[in-house]
Amino acid sequence: MEKITIFSPATVANVSCAFDIMGFAVEEAGDRMTFHKIPEKGIRLIMKNYRELPSVPEKNVAGVVALAMIEKRQPDFGILIEIEKGIFPGSGMGSSGASAGGAAFGVNQLLGNPFTNTELVQFAMLGEALASGVAHADNVAPNLFGGFTLVRSTNPLDVIALPVPRKLSVSLIHPLIEVKTKNARNILKKSLLLKDAVTQWGNVAGLVSGLFMEDYGLIARSMQDGIVEPVRSMLIPMFDKLKQAVLNAGALGCSISGSGPSVFALSEGMETAAVVTKAMEKVYAGKDVPYEMFTSAINKQGVSVLNKK
Amino acid sequence: MEKITIFSPATVANVSCAFDIMGFAVEEAGDRMTFHKIPEKGIRLIMKNYRELPSVPEKNVAGVVALAMIEKRQPDFGILIEIEKGIFPGSGMGSSGASAGGAAFGVNQLLGNPFTNTELVQFAMLGEALASGVAHADNVAPNLFGGFTLVRSTNPLDVIALPVPRKLSVSLIHPLIEVKTKNARNILKKSLLLKDAVTQWGNVAGLVSGLFMEDYGLIARSMQDGIVEPVRSMLIPMFDKLKQAVLNAGALGCSISGSGPSVFALSEGMETAAVVTKAMEKVYAGKDVPYEMFTSAINKQGVSVLNKK
Numbered sequence: 001m002e003k004i005t006i007f008s009p010a011t012v013a014n015v016s017c018a019f020d021i022m023g024f025a026v027e028e029a030g031d032r033m034t035f036h037k038i039p040e041k042g043i044r045l046i047m048k049n050y051r052e053l054p055s056v057p058e059k060n061v062a063g064v065v066a067l068a069m070i071e072k073r074q075p076d077f078g079i080l081i082e083i084e085k086g087i088f089p090g091s092g093m094g095s096s097g098a099s100a101g102g103a104a105f106g107v108n109q110l111l112g113n114p115f116t117n118t119e120l121v122q123f124a125m126l127g128e129a130l131a132s133g134v135a136h137a138d139n140v141a142p143n144l145f146g147g148f149t150l151v152r153s154t155n156p157l158d159v160i161a162l163p164v165p166r167k168l169s170v171s172l173i174h175p176l177i178e179v180k181t182k183n184a185r186n187i188l189k190k191s192l193l194l195k196d197a198v199t200q201w202g203n204v205a206g207l208v209s210g211l212f213m214e215d216y217g218l219i220a221r222s223m224q225d226g227i228v229e230p231v232r233s234m235l236i237p238m239f240d241k242l243k244q245a246v247l248n249a250g251a252l253g254c255s256i257s258g259s260g261p262s263v264f265a266l267s268e269g270m271e272t273a274a275v276v277t278k279a280m281e282k283v284y285a286g287k288d289v290p291y292e293m294f295t296s297a298i299n300k301q302g303v304s305v306l307n308k309k
Numbered sequence: 310m311e312k313i314t315i316f317s318p319a320t321v322a323n324v325s326c327a328f329d330i331m332g333f334a335v336e337e338a339g340d341r342m343t344f345h346k347i348p349e350k351g352i353r354l355i356m357k358n359y360r361e362l363p364s365v366p367e368k369n370v371a372g373v374v375a376l377a378m379i380e381k382r383q384p385d386f387g388i389l390i391e392i393e394k395g396i397f398p399g400s401g402m403g404s405s406g407a408s409a410g411g412a413a414f415g416v417n418q419l420l421g422n423p424f425t426n427t428e429l430v431q432f433a434m435l436g437e438a439l440a441s442g443v444a445h446a447d448n449v450a451p452n453l454f455g456g457f458t459l460v461r462s463t464n465p466l467d468v469i470a471l472p473v474p475r476k477l478s479v480s481l482i483h484p485l486i487e488v489k490t491k492n493a494r495n496i497l498k499k500s501l502l503l504k505d506a507v508t509q510w511g512n513v514a515g516l517v518s519g520l521f522m523e524d525y526g527l528i529a530r531s532m533q534d535g536i537v538e539p540v541r542s543m544l545i546p547m548f549d550k551l552k553q554a555v556l557n558a559g560a561l562g563c564s565i566s567g568s569g570p571s572v573f574a575l576s577e578g579m580e581t582a583a584v585v586t587k588a589m590e591k592v593y594a595g596k597d598v599p600y601e602m603f604t605s606a607i608n609k610q611g612v613s614v615l616n617k618k
Contacts, residue, residue, distance in 0.1 A: 019507060152512065162518065197510075206462075209459060
């Protein structure tokens with residue numbers, strides 16, 4: 001193989017109560033990345049848009065992942081990566097995760113697939129460490145594998161693929177303000193009450209059960225986050241109004257995507273999700289906040305090959 | 310129906326990481342209770358053993374449950390309850406839960422089954438409130454329904470039946486010292502670090518997934534409690550040695566049953582569980598601590614009818 005083009009999906013991490021352990025991939029947003037074998041050894045990057053992002057490999061999320069992989073395998077060729085971002089950096093839709101997971105997937109393909117899935121997640125986590133200071137797998141796991149993923153543990157890495165209820169659909173609105181993951185992490189309280197933690201892990205257990213049982217009511221009842229959402233939602237314009245509108249429109253639940261500012265909702269069925277997306281738009285329409293939004297299925301396959309030769 | 314005799318199983322609550330939200334019922338231990346219709350209205354109790362437990366209905370766990378139920382239905386007969394306890398009070402095996410759940414089940418039968426399952430749990434929780442000061446459902450839910458249960462929320466009550474992996478088997482050892490639930494609750498720290506809470510709910514999600522996927526390895530990896538077990542285990546003789554011996558003998562995991570002092574282990578298969586129970590015994594044998602112990606299947610049906618007429 002000389003060249004491969006992939007689609008690297010956006011992801012929603014911190015699924016309501018499941019802070020720092022769960023995420024899912026979406027169909028409607030993602031980056032497009034092309035990997036070329038080149039004679040000159042090493043990694044070269046071309047940012048086709050978002051040219052303000054660094055194209056020096058050592059400072060680029062995709063770059064550090066690719067460098068670590070060729071460092072390990074020492075191929076007798078180099079790799080040029082063209083990146084066309086479809087996910088705004090700092091949107092909370094796993095922009096860095098898509099670059100990192102996409103790089104891990106694409107470079108592995110050009111190297112002849114020497115690495116296991118777990119190793120790909122570990123390489124991709126290097127990109128997350130560069131982006132946010134924390135080598136987390138909440139976005140890169142669903143980005144690489146698709147569907148819902150549980151990251152039970154980061155060290156040692158333990159990723160579990162969870163089932164995706166057939167009708168589960170996503171609405172997402174992205175107010176075009178930037179929230180840095182680092183900052184969104186720093187405002188969190190470092191400790192919490194045991195009773196609130198118990199409430200949260202009861203909901204986590206309920207959400208996981210709801211996914212396995214395809215029980216939309218249980219998913220709805222479990223999508224409650226009393227710990228992170230109340231703090232981080234302060235960074236998001238009109239969050240409370242948005243959430244209320246979304247629930248009134250029939251969504252199962254609604255919370256912050258990743259560390260924000262994007263807000264996602266889950267619904268039973270694409271039709272309801274479309275109504276929910278409209279309800280989201282209505283809250284922001286005519287206000288000072290520019291936004292983008294979409295209705296989407298859950299992406300079930302993760303990073304996918306668009307073409308190769 | 311004039312008379313019904315039931316078996317009310319022992320239960321293990323706080324399944325390792327799943328503190329305050331999960332429990333399961335065991336086959337090998339439980340109370341036997343007989344309910345008689347009597348002409349004189351009201352509730353009468355006879356303790357066939359453990360005569361030191363109060364037999365005044367208002368002060369007895371089974372009594373307060375039965376009183377609340379007849380208060381609601383106002384039957385034109387009274388009920389005499391004979392209780393033969395097979396579970397030591399204060400053992401951590403859901404002794405009060407068995408009395409409370411058994412009373413709810415038996416009285417409902419004599420009344421002609423007017424109450425729903427959820428209502429039975431709610432009545433039984435009154436008994437737990439009397440016993441421990443907290444109206445929790447961790448024991449009464451698995452006692453009434455059998456198998457593994459998740460109590461996602463107590464208010465409003467939301468109980469979810471979880472699947473039981475076919476080979477999952479239990480070892481339990483009960484050092485004959487008393488630990489009061491109230492005291493075991495009071496020594497817990499009231500707050501914890503967010504990062505430790507995240508680790509815990511990652512394990513909770515892993516344990517629930519392991520039950521649904523019948524993945525014994527995942528169940529084993531998830532049975533880690535970094536919050537409650539390290540504190541409460543100080544009340545249990547030789548806990549660390551016991552746990553190490555159990556894991557060395559091949560158990561999937563090991564933790565405190567309820568608020569202790571009983572210690573349970575889960576294994577894949579009854580044969581391994583029997584080996585594990587022996588390993589438990591070896592730690593206590595010849596020491597100053599008297600104990601009882603058993604190997605058991607998971608009880609799948611909850612409170613069951615032994616005979617009625």
